[in-house]
Amino acid sequence: MNSIWKRSTPRPVQPTAGARFISGKARKPRLAQRGLPLVGGEELPSFSDLRWASTAALRQKDISRNVVFPCILLSLFSKLETFRLPQRIIQQGATALKLIAQVKLQPTPEQVAALRQTLEAANAACNVLSEWVWQEQTFGQWALHKERYNTLRAEFNLPAQVAVRAISKVADAYKLDKRTQRQFRPHGSIAYDDRILTWRTEKQFVTIATLKGRLKIAYVCGERQKQLLVHQQGETDLVYRNGEFYLLAVCNVVEPEPQDIDDALGIDMGIVNIATDSDGNRYSGKVVNALRKRHRTLRAKLQARQTPSARRLLKRRRLKEQRFASDVNHQISKKIVSLAQRTNRAVTVEDLTGIRTRTRVKKPQRATHHSWAFFQLRSFVEYKAKCKGIPVFAVDPRYTSQRCSECGHTERANRPNQHTFCCQSCGFSAIADCNAAYNLRDMGRAELSTCRTQRAA
Numbered sequence: 174m175n176s177i178w179k180r181s182t183p184r185p186v187q188p189t190a191g192a193r194f195i196s197g198k199a200r201k202p203r204l205a206q207r208g209l210p211l212v213g214g215e216e217l218p219s220f221s222d223l224r225w226a227s228t229a230a231l232r233q234k235d236i237s238r239n240v241v242f243p244c245i246l247l248s249l250f251s252k253l254e255t256f257r258l259p260q261r262i263i264q265q266g267a268t269a270l271k272l273i274a275q276v277k278l279q280p281t282p283e284q285v286a287a288l289r290q291t292l293e294a295a296n297a298a299c300n301v302l303s304e305w306v307w308q309e310q311t312f313g314q315w316a317l318h319k320e321r322y323n324t325l326r327a328e329f330n331l332p333a334q335v336a337v338r339a340i341s342k343v344a345d346a347y348k349l350d351k352r353t354q355r356q357f358r359p360h361g362s363i364a365y366d367d368r369i370l371t372w373r374t375e376k377q378f379v380t381i382a383t384l385k386g387r388l389k390i391a392y393v394c395g396e397r398q399k400q401l402l403v404h405q406q407g408e409t410d411l412v413y414r415n416g417e418f419y420l421l422a423v424c425n426v427v428e429p430e431p432q433d434i435d436d437a438l439g440i441d442m443g444i445v446n447i448a449t450d451s452d453g454n455r456y457s458g459k460v461v462n463a464l465r466k467r468h469r470t471l472r473a474k475l476q477a478r479q480t481p482s483a484r485r486l487l488k489r490r491r492l493k494e495q496r497f498a499s500d501v502n503h504q505i506s507k508k509i510v511s512l513a514q515r516t517n518r519a520v521t522v523e524d525l526t527g528i529r530t531r532t533r534v535k536k537p538q539r540a541t542h543h544s545w546a547f548f549q550l551r552s553f554v555e556y557k558a559k560c561k562g563i564p565v566f567a568v569d570p571r572y573t574s575q576r577c578s579e580c581g582h583t584e585r586a587n588r589p590n591q592h593t594f595c596c597q598s599c600g601f602s603a604i605a606d607c608n609a610a611y612n613l614r615d616m617g618r619a620e621l622s623t624c625r626t627q628r629a630a
């Protein structure tokens with residue numbers, strides 16, 4: 174059963190009463206009467222969005238409109254329930270926390286061949302399907318299934334559910350962009366569900382459907398993954414990477430009760446220091462930046478050479494750099510979250526949506542700035558905080574670097590250079606990143622107090 178439904182409150186919702194909620198006009202006053210906060214459109218999906226999305230989804234499963242309609246209302250209400258907390262608490266799904274557990278398969282050589290064959294067949298099927306979709310300009314999953322399912326199974330000898338998954342992979346790819354014909358890599362990952370992949374966590378093996386029938390394959394993983402796999406639910410991706418097979422399982426971890434919060438901890442993310450908190454701790458990015466710079470120089474050299482071995486080396490270096498950066502991000506986010514947990518504080522980070530277009534950096538820093546490492550660190554902080562029941566506020570980062578955290582004076586001249594902050598009005602001076610972290614802390618405090626007044630009201 175869907176987790177959203179379990180959460181839905183005992184508050185009675187009559188399907189007939191829901192009709193009034195359709196128009197925006199009627200919705201707002203009613204929500205106000207109920208004492209629920211009115212939140213902006215971005216955080217709360219509008220009724221029509223929700224209706225549109227879920228009708229489409231449920232229709233595919235042949236559920237009639239009469240059932241769909243009350244369900245949407247229920248899910249809307251359960252969503253509202255979670256928005257009693259401050260508006261900008263980051264929401265990742267309504268109730269359960271989705272985490273990914275990665276395990277490494279230990280197949281025998283025959284099993285490797287079978288797995289690879291299945292991947293290749295499924296991706297070849299996707300490519301054939303994609304070509305058909307492109308020619309016919311028919312993008313719906315349901316239509317695809319109806320027209321192509323039987324041919325696909327016969328042609329590629331796919332197990333039923335693998336064929337279904339291939340169809341949904343193609344349909345999903347075209348959902349993102351319909352302007353170009355989609356191509357799939359021969360060893361691209363494919364999704365499995367409970368019907369074609371069974372986890373035997375107590376004995377550490379899976380049974381998995383392949384072209385050679387159902388195979389029993391052992392896997393290895395760490396302690397953390399073992400804990401996560403207890404909550405495994407739904408889809409699992411089979412990934413082939415550097416000659417090894419991995420399974421990426423979606424695990425729905427129940428969120429812990431929110432911890433009592435007394436204060437906010439501001440985290441500024443930057444280039445020189447990956448993160449700076451409002452206690453003045455700086456988490457240096459020196460190691461990562463140095464490595465990255467070395468890689469960039471090497472990359473330029475290798476790219477100029479254009480030989481197969483150079484290309485291979487390039488790929489290896491890129492993966493190495495990524496692994497290193499994400500390791501550093503894990504360490505930093507862990508420190509930040511445990512600090513917040515020890516001191517009962519909510520974490521306040523910048524809302525990074527649109528950061529590439531908004532901020533300006535000098536040219537040598539651009540490559541670092543545009544890297545995904547930034548976003549990764551924030552997402553690590555978010556999910557680690559969620560696991561501990563600590564709220565995370567994402568606040569508008571505009572002017573946090575130019576605003577004086579002492580007197581509030583905001584001016585570009587407050588930043589004589591990248592490193593320092595010096596208030597033109599009150600003379601307060603500090604390291605620029607620290608000042609920004611203080612500002613974020615103050616914004617987090619403001620969020621907390623609005624949250625408290627809302628709860629008291």
Ligand SMILES: [Zn+2]
Pocket residue numbers: 577578579580581582596597598599600601
């Ligand atoms: Zn000032």
